[in-house]
Amino acid sequence: MGQSLIGVNPTSVDLVDVGKDEEVKMRPGQVLHIVNKLYPYTVQFAEESGKDVTEAEEKVQAEKRPCEDSSENDDIENVPRKAKKTEVVDTQGSSAELKLSKTSVFPQEGTSSKKEHLGHWSQGLKSSMQDPKMQVYKDEKTVVIKDKYPKARYHWLILPWESIPSLKTVTREHLGLLEHMHAVGEKMIDQCPARGSLEFRLGYHAIPSMSHLHLHVISQDFDSAALKTKKHWNSFTTEYFLNSQDVIEMVRSKGKVTVKDHASELLKLPLRCHICKQQLSTIPQLKEHLRKHWPK
DNA sequence: GTTCTAGAAC
DNA sequence: GTTCTAGAAC
Numbered sequence: 436m437g438q439s440l441i442g443v444n445p446t447s448v449d450l451v452d453v454g455k456d457e458e459v460k461m462r463p464g465q466v467l468h469i470v471n472k473l474y475p476y477t478v479q480f481a482e483e484s485g486k487d488v489t490e491a492e493e494k495v496q497a498e499k500r501p502c503e504d505s506s507e508n509d510d511i512e513n514v515p516r517k518a519k520k521t522e523v524v525d526t527q528g529s530s531a532e533l534k535l536s537k538t539s540v541f542p543q544e545g546t547s548s549k550k551e552h553l554g555h556w557s558q559g560l561k562s563s564m565q566d567p568k569m570q571v572y573k574d575e576k577t578v579v580i581k582d583k584y585p586k587a588r589y590h591w592l593i594l595p596w597e598s599i600p601s602l603k604t605v606t607r608e609h610l611g612l613l614e615h616m617h618a619v620g621e622k623m624i625d626q627c628p629a630r631g632s633l634e635f636r637l638g639y640h641a642i643p644s645m646s647h648l649h650l651h652v653i654s655q656d657f658d659s660a661a662l663k664t665k666k667h668w669n670s671f672t673t674e675y676f677l678n679s680q681d682v683i684e685m686v687r688s689k690g691k692v693t694v695k696d697h698a699s700e701l702l703k704l705p706l707r708c709h710i711c712k713q714q715l716s717t718i719p720q721l722k723e724h725l726r727k728h729w730p731k
Numbered sequence: 732g733t734t735c736t737a738g739a740a741c
Numbered sequence: 742g743t744t745c746t747a748g749a750a751c
Contacts, residue, residue, distance in 0.1 A: 556732055556733075557732070559732070560732095583732085583733095584732075584733075643732095644732045645732060661733095663733095664746080664747085665746080665747090666747095717740095717744085717745065717746085718745075718746085719744085719745080
């Protein structure tokens with residue numbers, strides 16, 4: 436869902452959709468008074484050393500260093516950084532009963548009942564994707580980061596700059612973007628020194644844990660210390676993992692993505708090698724088995 | 732999504 | 742006794 440801003444007209448509420456290609460230019464420090472007649476807000480754009488999303492898009496510094504594994508990832512996740520895009524300041528005491536309509540301003544800000552959402556772990560990608568130290572590639576539409584807990588030797592996430600919560604909100608309007616994300620994923624593979632020896636898959640989790648649409652690009656060795664549970668395994672090796680190409684085709688034909696009802700049960704399936712289909716009883720045994728399929 | 736750990740499984 | 746999994750996390 437795209438963000439929307441509410442007009443300043445004090446007597447009527449105008450919703451301006453800026454979701455697609457938001458063109459609301461705000462400068463750091465500029466103050467925008469967003470006034471829902473019942474719920475006044477002041478949105479202030481905090482300074483961010485020239486790293487506003489829109490600016491980042493304009494820069495389009497298509498830098499690529501996919502596979503050169505640099506140092507260890509700094510653990511800067513879930514720390515709600517001050518230099519976010521916007522700050523919402525409640526200029527009036529908030530009344531508990533007054534809720535912003537669903538299509539209202541900044542979905543993640545919540546209303547008042549429950550707070551934290553931006554600092555919640557499920558929102559982690561939103562901050563990671565903005566962190567230059569995490570970015571491995573970026574262009575006008577997307578950014579690529581390495582999965583913080585890679586489940587294989589190579590595991591990237593392709594994310595759109597546009598705020599799309601998940602596949603649930605994807606429509607035909609997004610087809611071009613989905614195809615671009617796929618193309619970027621393949622470009623990452625092309626750049627990878629192991630492209631000749633490892634297989635790769637590109638796809639989405641049927642029921643992702645992390646908010647913000649993200650395409651997984653993962654090598655099929657599954658040689659990773661972060662791969663620890665049956666859920667991990669099955670989320671990448673059963674139909675829980677939706678091929679990017681299939682998703683694109685589904686959006687093209689149906690205009691949306693539907694997920695099978697039993698998707699969540701797939702995570703409980705017995706451990707089975709994705710290559711030879713042998714069943715293993717524990718994760719350690721599975722990991723030992725996988726070595727047989729490693730490239731020589 | 733991960734961490735932690737109780738208790739099931741071996 | 743050790744390994745391993747699965748569910749809570751205020």
